[in-house]
Amino acid sequence: MTHSWLKIALTVIIAAFVAAAIYISATIVERQKALREVSRYNVAWAASQAVAELYRLELRLAAFQIPGSAVDKDEVLLRFDILENRAKLLEDGGVKIFTDANPEAGGVVADLAAALHDLEPIMPRIDQPGTVPRVLRRLSPLEASLARFAGDANSYGAAQVADDQRQLLELHWEFSALAAGLAICGFGLIVLLFIQNRLISIAHAELHGMAEDLRAAKDLAEAASEAKSRFLAAMSHELRTPLNAIIGFSELISSERLGPLGQPKYQEFALNVLVSGKHMAELVNDILTAAKLDAGQYELSSEVIDTRQIVGAAVAMIGGAEVAKDRDIVIDPDGDWFCVFADERSIKQMLLNLISNALKFSALDTAVRITASRTPDGELWVTVVDHGIGMTAEQAASAVQPFHQIDNRLARRYEGTGLGLTIVKSMMECHGGRLMVRSEPGQGSRISLVFPPHLHRPEKFAEVA
Amino acid sequence: MKLGFLCRAVTLAAWFTLFAAGPIPFAQADALVQPKEKPILTVSGKIGITNVDGTAQFDRAMLEGLGMVSFTTTTPWYKDPVKFEGVPLAKLMSAVGATGQRIVAIALNDYSAEVPMEDALKYQVLVALKRDGEYMPVRDKGPLFVVYPFDSDPELKAQKFYSRSVWQVSRIEVK
Numbered sequence: 001m002t003h004s005w006l007k008i009a010l011t012v013i014i015a016a017f018v019a020a021a022i023y024i025s026a027t028i029v030e031r032q033k034a035l036r037e038v039s040r041y042n043v044a045w046a047a048s049q050a051v052a053e054l055y056r057l058e059l060r061l062a063a064f065q066i067p068g069s070a071v072d073k074d075e076v077l078l079r080f081d082i083l084e085n086r087a088k089l090l091e092d093g094g095v096k097i098f099t100d101a102n103p104e105a106g107g108v109v110a111d112l113a114a115a116l117h118d119l120e121p122i123m124p125r126i127d128q129p130g131t132v133p134r135v136l137r138r139l140s141p142l143e144a145s146l147a148r149f150a151g152d153a154n155s156y157g158a159a160q161v162a163d164d165q166r167q168l169l170e171l172h173w174e175f176s177a178l179a180a181g182l183a184i185c186g187f188g189l190i191v192l193l194f195i196q197n198r199l200i201s202i203a204h205a206e207l208h209g210m211a212e213d214l215r216a217a218k219d220l221a222e223a224a225s226e227a228k229s230r231f232l233a234a235m236s237h238e239l240r241t242p243l244n245a246i247i248g249f250s251e252l253i254s255s256e257r258l259g260p261l262g263q264p265k266y267q268e269f270a271l272n273v274l275v276s277g278k279h280m281a282e283l284v285n286d287i288l289t290a291a292k293l294d295a296g297q298y299e300l301s302s303e304v305i306d307t308r309q310i311v312g313a314a315v316a317m318i319g320g321a322e323v324a325k326d327r328d329i330v331i332d333p334d335g336d337w338f339c340v341f342a343d344e345r346s347i348k349q350m351l352l353n354l355i356s357n358a359l360k361f362s363a364l365d366t367a368v369r370i371t372a373s374r375t376p377d378g379e380l381w382v383t384v385v386d387h388g389i390g391m392t393a394e395q396a397a398s399a400v401q402p403f404h405q406i407d408n409r410l411a412r413r414y415e416g417t418g419l420g421l422t423i424v425k426s427m428m429e430c431h432g433g434r435l436m437v438r439s440e441p442g443q444g445s446r447i448s449l450v451f452p453p454h455l456h457r458p459e460k461f462a463e464v465a
Numbered sequence: 466m467k468l469g470f471l472c473r474a475v476t477l478a479a480w481f482t483l484f485a486a487g488p489i490p491f492a493q494a495d496a497l498v499q500p501k502e503k504p505i506l507t508v509s510g511k512i513g514i515t516n517v518d519g520t521a522q523f524d525r526a527m528l529e530g531l532g533m534v535s536f537t538t539t540t541p542w543y544k545d546p547v548k549f550e551g552v553p554l555a556k557l558m559s560a561v562g563a564t565g566q567r568i569v570a571i572a573l574n575d576y577s578a579e580v581p582m583e584d585a586l587k588y589q590v591l592v593a594l595k596r597d598g599e600y601m602p603v604r605d606k607g608p609l610f611v612v613y614p615f616d617s618d619p620e621l622k623a624q625k626f627y628s629r630s631v632w633q634v635s636r637i638e639v640k
Contacts, residue, residue, distance in 0.1 A: 053574065074503065081603035082573050082633070088604065 007192055014185045021178045028171045042094035044157035047150040050086040050112065054146055057083050058139055065132050073127050080116075080123050087112050098156050108149040112142055229295035236288035243281050250274040286423060289349075293426035300343040300430055304457070307382055308337035310344065311370050314351035323359045328367035335372035338380055340456040342431055347449075350424045354384040354447050357420055362388030362444065378453035381436070387444035396437045396445075400425045424449075431455060497560070500524040505608040506592070510569075510639035513562025521561040525608075528552050528594060531560055536591065538616040541627055542606070549612050551593035554585040558639070565639040570611045570631040573603065578631045579640075580611065588613055588621065592634070606632035 057079040063071040089095065090109045099106035115138050125131055253261070254270035261267050292298040311331055318324050340347070351370075358368040366387040373381050391399060399421045425435040428449055439445035497516040504522035515521050528551075535550040554568070568585065571577040584590055593610040594600060601607030610632045615621045 049574065056574075078573065078603060084604045085606070085633070 007189070010185055010189050010192065014182065014189070017178055017182045017185060021175065021182065024171060024175045024178060028168065028175065042089075042092065043098045043160075044150075044154045046086065046089040046092065046095050047146075047153035050083070050090055051146050051150045053079070053083040053086045054112075054139065054142060058136060058143075061126075061132050061136055064126070076126055077123060080119070084116055087116055095153075098153060102152060102156075105149050105152055108142075108145045111145065115139060115142060226295060229291045232287060232291035233295065233297070236284045236291065239284045240281065240288075243277055243284060247274060247277040247281060250277055286420070290423050290426070293423065293430065298427070298430055300346060302341050303344055304339050305342055305344055305347060306337070306339055307372055307380075308335070310347055311337075311351060311372075311382070314348050314355060315370070317348075318352055318355050318359070321356070323356055326364065327359055329355065329359075330367050330369045332369060332371040335370075336374040336380065337372050338374065338456045340380065340451050342451075342455065346427045346431070350427055350449060351382075351384075353420045353424050354449075357447075358384050358386035358388065358445070362386040366444075380451040380456045381448040382451070383446050383448040385444065385446045390441045390443050390445055391437075391439040392441050395441075396439050399437065400435065421447075497521055498527065500527060502526065506635060506637065508557070508561045508563075508637045508639065511563060511565035512639055513564065514560070525594065525600075528557075528592070531556050533594075534589075534591070535595075536589070536614045536617070538612075538614050540612070540615060540630075542632070546616070548597050549591055549593035549610065550595040550598070551591045551609070554580070554590040554592055554611065557592055557637075558582070558585060561639070563639045567640045569638040569640060570634045571636040571638065572631050572633040573635050574633065576631065576633075578611075578629050580629050584613075584629070588618065590614075592637075603633065609634040 057076070060071050060076050060079045063069045064073070064076050087109075090099070090112070095109075099109055119135055119138055122131060122135060126135065250270050250273040252258070254267055254274055256267065261270070289298070308331070315329050315331060319329070355368060355370070362368065369385040371383050371385065373383070375381065401422065421435070421437070424447075428435045431451075433452055433455055434450045436448040436450050437445065438447075497514055499516055500522050502524040504517075504524050506523045506528065508521040508523070509519070512521055531552045533550055534553055535548055537546050537548040539546045558568070563582070566582050568580045568582060569577050570580060580590060591610075591612050591614070593612050594608070596605075596610070601610060610630070611634050612630050612632075613621050613626050615626065620626075
């Protein structure tokens, strides 16, 4: 925050310096131009020219008087014209500033102009006797004053030049100071940027370290989870071997295969062992399936399955079980019973799971319905509907978590691992589909296997075959 | 008609010689006649064509006979832009058969300035007789003003070229 304010302030100062530098350099250029202008030196030059031309005219006049001289009348008149020209220059803008400031000098210019004005009508008759001395008499008083004028003009010009140079020097100083300020500001900005860069790189290094730590923690957690799954799978497998022995031998005992038991109670005990062993085998199988699904080791085959047929098969299988005794299980005859691409064993297991759940958690006098419908966006929903105890939204959400049953009391009433819905959910997700749970407490549940468009064919099985 | 052709030939030759190395020899023109009036310009030095004592002297009519051109330009000497009319320096140099590399323009007060010969071709330097349509008297920077067309090229607006311009010119020496 402080850094950004400092940066803004520095930028503003630098901008101001740059603007001032541009202004100063433009002024310097202007002044140099002005120095180069000829008008600045016109005063001294024009004055010296007037003096020189006055002397030249006087010399020509003197020579003109001498018989046989090379100077003719034209030459004299030409020199007079030149002096006229120089006198006019003294009335020019550049010189006028000087003569206005020096009344004495102004008087000299006026004197020269008056003399030339007086001589103007006489000059064409310069070859007449007596004219030259008359002209010289009129001109000679001007010599001294004009020479003094030239001297003063020269000093004035020199002062002007000195003044210009002083101003120029001042401007140069100002310019140098500005340039130094500019350099300091630039240096400050660079230092600031350097510090900011350092801070950023430190923060970057810290972030990088944190990301490394997080990645390590994640790897560790994943490894732990995998180890747990492996352990579960291995344990379930190991448990099945003695279970098979328990089931097999209790079956042998209860069926009195090798002769009567004698005591009828023993047969009842053996049957209890058999039923418990079978139930335990189911539980172990569930745990094994869940562990495999969790570890991503569950293998699926993909085949074309007629949903109507497989639902029928599942209903037939469950029909013989204790839970389905005296219960109505209705398969919707008008459902959209399309074919799906899926693993037949898994689909059957999922259906058995859902149907047995529906039967377990609903009253004896209510029916369980199984329907199939296709949504407008092409999904196929195979739904098991019951009118049982139902679940709240929170309960529905936790029902799909592993090792979970809504109510511990239920666990006692409806025995199970609490893995049923978790397994169904994981299996559907393995297929690329999903499990949809809609339920209301006291109203019952509608639990659907949802097959996305790419998992089913809009034809019914008869049409495919 | 004949004069027009001559002008074109002379200009062509002048441009051609601009690119030649060494001294610039101007194409030889016709011999000069004698000035009928008082000469206003005397050209001396490295010239091939003369009419009076090894120099080429021109009165106003002779100069005008070389062909007048004009341009309007701003100058450091006048507040407003002025129109100069006169003989192109290049044309004058060819009329006197100049072979030098430098031209020295000398004023009535003996002030002189050097003009490189290539300037005469490159910038259309004028030996002006008239300013704003009037002949320039000695009292007003006459009789001749060697002047550059300052407005035609930004490069010309520099002290270097201002100092090569000379007024009250009466003599030209080719070196």
